[in-house]
Amino acid sequence: MKQGEFVAIIGPSGCGKSTLLKIIAGLDTEYQGSVLLNEQPITRPSIEKGFIFQEHRLFPWLTVEKNIAADLSLRKPEVRKNVDEVIELVKLTGFEKAYPKQLSGGMSQRVAIARALMRRPQVLLLDEPFGALDAFTRKHMQETLLDIWSKNKMSMVLVTHDIDEAIFLADRVVVMGAKPGIVKQLIPIHLSHPRTPTDTSFHDYRRRILNALNDHEEVVELSYSI
Ligand SMILES: Nc1ncnc2c1ncn2[C@@H]1O[C@H](COP(=O)(O)OP(=O)(O)OP(=O)(O)O)[C@@H](O)[C@H]1O
Numbered sequence: 716m717k718q719g720e721f722v723a724i725i726g727p728s729g730c731g732k733s734t735l736l737k738i739i740a741g742l743d744t745e746y747q748g749s750v751l752l753n754e755q756p757i758t759r760p761s762i763e764k765g766f767i768f769q770e771h772r773l774f775p776w777l778t779v780e781k782n783i784a785a786d787l788s789l790r791k792p793e794v795r796k797n798v799d800e801v802i803e804l805v806k807l808t809g810f811e812k813a814y815p816k817q818l819s820g821g822m823s824q825r826v827a828i829a830r831a832l833m834r835r836p837q838v839l840l841l842d843e844p845f846g847a848l849d850a851f852t853r854k855h856m857q858e859t860l861l862d863i864w865s866k867n868k869m870s871m872v873l874v875t876h877d878i879d880e881a882i883f884l885a886d887r888v889v890v891m892g893a894k895p896g897i898v899k900q901l902i903p904i905h906l907s908h909p910r911t912p913t914d915t916s917f918h919d920y921r922r923r924i925l926n927a928l929n930d931h932e933e934v935v936e937l938s939y940s941i
Pocket residue numbers: 726727728729730731732733734735895896897
């Protein structure tokens with residue numbers, strides 16, 4: 716995987732998408748093969764890798780800004796500045812003092828993304844981050860994520876069940892198969908942003924990914940050097 720690349724992983728339930736993401740995150744070390752970050756094997760979680768879960772995992776008793784700062788003190792001017800910057804990036808300015816229960820699902824997920832961005836990760840790992848959101852909010856979140864990606868030039872690895880989401884966002888789509896751990900195809904998406912799901916070229920990719928998901932023949936080895 717190239718630095719700054721956006722990769723989406725798609726595949727049927729139980730094929731090992733989350734497991735692959737956890738291995739990249741360093742959260743799962745029981746595997747065979749090698750996963751490298753900057754040519755070094757990944758053996759544990761670190762601040763170079765931000766992880767976004769499907770559910771936001773915010774602390775309900777902390778405000779938005781304290782959730783984002785986490786163990787860092789907001790009294791430090793550089794922390795305050797960073798928190799304000801990431802809040803602006805995820806478009807939550809004005810909600811600094813709100814509590815998670817006062818936020819919508821999409822807003823809570825924005826806080827979770829901001830919290831990960833605070834640590835300036837080289838790679839953001841997203842495990843179906845918009846799976847629980849309604850279609851309208853989901854679209855907004857995809858646009859926000861693209862905006863963050865284009866401004867920060869970090870690598871992104873997104874696990875999704877949604878073919879359109881993968882085509883809308885990714886430079887490359889990894890199609891996994893139902894047998895755990897199998898990568899069936901790597902499909903580069905040669906479309907410029909912003910991408911339009913109603914375009915014929917978008918539909919061609921949709922068909923290609925659907926074919927790859929249904930095709931049991933083609934199996935490729937995956938190299939995951941980030
Ligand atoms: N390569 C593998 N070899 C053996 N078992 C695996 C492998 N990959 C995943 N598994 C096992 O398969 C199960 C499902 O894996 P995982 O949760 O990663 O799938 P998923 O594709 O993310 O599913 P979902 O889309 O439903 O979240 C887990 O119990 C996991 O330990």
